[in-house]
Amino acid sequence: xxxxAYSRPTDLAEALATLAGSEEAKPLAGxxxxxxxxxxxxxxxxxxxxxxxxxxxxxIALADGALVIGAMTRHVEVATSPLVAAHLPALAALxxxxxxxxxxxxxxxxxxxxxNDPSADYPAACLALDAxxxxxxxxxxxxxxxxxxxxxxxxxxxxxxxxxxxxxxxxTYEKYPNPASRYAMAGVFVWRGQGDAETPEVRVAVTGxxxxxxxxxxxxxxxxxxxxxxxxxxxxxxxxxxxIADIHGSxxxxxxxxxxxxxxxxxxxxxxx
Amino acid sequence: xxxxTLTINGAPVRAAVDERTLLVQLIRDDLRLTGTHVGCDTxxxxxxxxxxxxxxxxxxxxxxxxxxxxxxxxxxxxxxxxALHPMQAAFREHHGLQCGFCTPGMIVAGIDxxxxxxxxxDEATVRAExxxxxxxxxxxxxxxxxxxxxxLAMGGVTAPAVAAE
Numbered sequence: 428x429x430x431x432a433y434s435r436p437t438d439l440a441e442a443l444a445t446l447a448g449s450e451e452a453k454p455l456a457g458x459x460x461x462x463x464x465x466x467x468x469x470x471x472x473x474x475x476x477x478x479x480x481x482x483x484x485x486x487i488a489l490a491d492g493a494l495v496i497g498a499m500t501r502h503v504e505v506a507t508s509p510l511v512a513a514h515l516p517a518l519a520a521l522x523x524x525x526x527x528x529x530x531x532x533x534x535x536x537x538x539x540x541x542x543n544d545p546s547a548d549y550p551a552a553c554l555a556l557d558a559x560x561x562x563x564x565x566x567x568x569x570x571x572x573x574x575x576x577x578x579x580x581x582x583x584x585x586x587x588x589x590x591x592x593x594x595x596x597x598x599t600y601e602k603y604p605n606p607a608s609r610y611a612m613a614g615v616f617v618w619r620g621q622g623d624a625e626t627p628e629v630r631v632a633v634t635g636x637x638x639x640x641x642x643x644x645x646x647x648x649x650x651x652x653x654x655x656x657x658x659x660x661x662x663x664x665x666x667x668x669x670x671i672a673d674i675h676g677s678x679x680x681x682x683x684x685x686x687x688x689x690x691x692x693x694x695x696x697x698x699x700x
Numbered sequence: 701x702x703x704x705t706l707t708i709n710g711a712p713v714r715a716a717v718d719e720r721t722l723l724v725q726l727i728r729d730d731l732r733l734t735g736t737h738v739g740c741d742t743x744x745x746x747x748x749x750x751x752x753x754x755x756x757x758x759x760x761x762x763x764x765x766x767x768x769x770x771x772x773x774x775x776x777x778x779x780x781x782x783a784l785h786p787m788q789a790a791f792r793e794h795h796g797l798q799c800g801f802c803t804p805g806m807i808v809a810g811i812d813x814x815x816x817x818x819x820x821x822d823e824a825t826v827r828a829e830x831x832x833x834x835x836x837x838x839x840x841x842x843x844x845x846x847x848x849x850x851x852l853a854m855g856g857v858t859a860p861a862v863a864a865e
Contacts, residue, residue: 428720433702433765455766462761463743465720475719477766507816527832528812529746532755533762607744609831 428465435477439484439588442476443563447584449473454586456499456538459530484537484588487511494518494592495561498537502526505536515556517598517616521548524602526609537587540572543579543640545671546610548602550641553590554632555598555616561589576640596620596628599695601688602635605675611635612676613684615644617692619655627652631689636670636681647689656697657690706767708733709777717764724748724759726767727774735775735804739834746833749805749812750774756812758832775804778811786853787811787846796846798837809833810847811854819855821848 436442446452452474455461464470478484484499487508494514496505505511505522512519525531525539525548539549540560553560553569560572563586572580581587598618602611613636620628629651631644650659664686670678704715708731715730727733727750739747741760748759751773778785784792787810797803813821813829821829826844835843 431719433719433763435765435768458763458766459743459761462722462763466722466741479766503816526743527746528809528816528829529749529756529758529832530743530761532757532812 429468429471431465431472432474433477434474435480437480437482439481439563442478442481443584443586445474445476446586450583452476452584454478454541456541457501457534458538459526459534460538460542460544478537478586489514492594493559494594495589496536496592497589498541498587499535500537502531502534502536503528506531514594515592515598517600518552518556518592521552521600521602521616524548524600524604524609536590540590541579541581541587543573543575543577544610545576545637545640546605546612546614546635547641548600548611548614548634551611551614551616551632551634552592552598552600554641554643555618555630556592557618557630558593559591560587561591562587566591570643573641576638578640597696597699599692599699601692601695603684603688613681613688615685615688615692617651617689617696619651619696627655629655633665633685633689636665636685638669638671644685644689651693655693657694660686660690660693663689702765704764704768706769707771709773710771715764719763719765721764722760723750723762723764723767723772726764727759727772733774733776737801737804739801739805744832744834745802746805746809747802749808749833751808751811754815756808775807778807785811787814787850790850790853791843791846794842794846794849796839796843798835798839802833802835802837806830806833806835806843806847807850810850813847814851814854819851819857821851823848 453472455475455477485497488495502522502525539547558569560567600616602614614634616632618630622628629648631647634641664682667678667682670681672678701716737747739745743761749756750759752770787807826847
């Protein structure tokens, strides 16, 4: 690791001031991605601002028809929260699929969305559930927040404080994890609104597969609006050339995985009705 | 450098550490508690699992400074004197180890399972929960048995006698 200054403020204003004080300062959430990155010397922040003592960034609450989850809420807490289980069971299930138990004891929602790893799970949930990313200075719809591979709309010094997931409808997440890393090779979150038969609402968000990071799969959404069944997706695949191709799989392989995960998710939702 | 105060295995520890020091480096290199192992150093294998405030974490992926003010328990801190922790005793009873390298992390992972899920763990649950712990001897069968038995013992449940195996 390169040297850095470390602070662990107990006050949000103090944390923001330190982050604003240097262009190279970085917030430290659960550290399950950042610390491995530092160990490989792939990042050299001047300051690490440890957010773990900021009570304002923790907790899960129901407010105005939405589930509001603090940025420093850990995966294990989302996975086991009775509130999440009751209102967004698919989100609890997704959180329980991230990494492994020890990683889930540390990793956080805010860290995951701010990092926007193309294979992370939470970004798919945020897009499919039309979540709002709340920062210290504004609120951004997930569709405007995730801007590309490891890229978000966050400005220098801007901190994710919470994510607001609107309730209503039903969703499910199907993930094909890389057997070694447990990151998604393809993860598909399908959400269906409770709109009437004439104006059905469907969102399909895909992670793990695309070179551009998490994305809404518009063709699948259109097909599912016409007919909500796995067979409606027959023959549909995202463009193989747009998919990640690496030692774990070709673009065509990932495109096929996306199609299969999407069908499984739709089948799961259709069966649950 | 930074002054650090925390509790390790019940004893107060004060150390001056570089901010870059990993928790596992503090434990092994500075405090010479070498029961915690480094298998991969990339968050995959779980050999460095320790408990922070009762929760299993990978000590290769936590900075020592992040543990300021916490209570850390390593495998050395589990036994009460000569009496093994029930999870340790179960690993001995069920021969839940071959070379033993992964064992400290496995035991810590097993204790964390009981904390989160209670003493009655079925085989499928234990196998799924061991996703972050690798045994390169591939001795998983006995590790799973040991964790199930250790969990029951931790819960005060008398384990059924092991049939002739």
